[in-house]
Amino acid sequence: MGGKYPGKFPAKIRILSVINATILLAMGGIVAARAGIYLQDLSDLSTWAIWIVVVFVGLSALANLATPSKQERALWAPVSVVKVICALIVALA
Secondary structure, eight states: OTTOSOSSOOHHHHHHHHHHHHHHHHHHHHHHHHHTSSOGGGHHHHHHHHHHHHHHHHHHHHHHHHOSOHHHHHHHHHHHHHHHHHHHHHHHO
């Protein structure tokens, strides 16, 4: 969140965090299905849905590279770039 909210998040931001966590869990399921390690019944769906994951983590990486928060950029930018690379590897496999 760019370090904008020190301490406890406001209620609206906490709701957004729960939505974000749900999206991340869904993306994890898509990646696992595409990789063939879990939810194999979703293999057909994961063939195209993995590209949504790649775009989402790509945009997330750009956001983490552009954040004004030095701490967030130092920690999450490299993690986000690794996520993009991993998602691309799974998508292209």
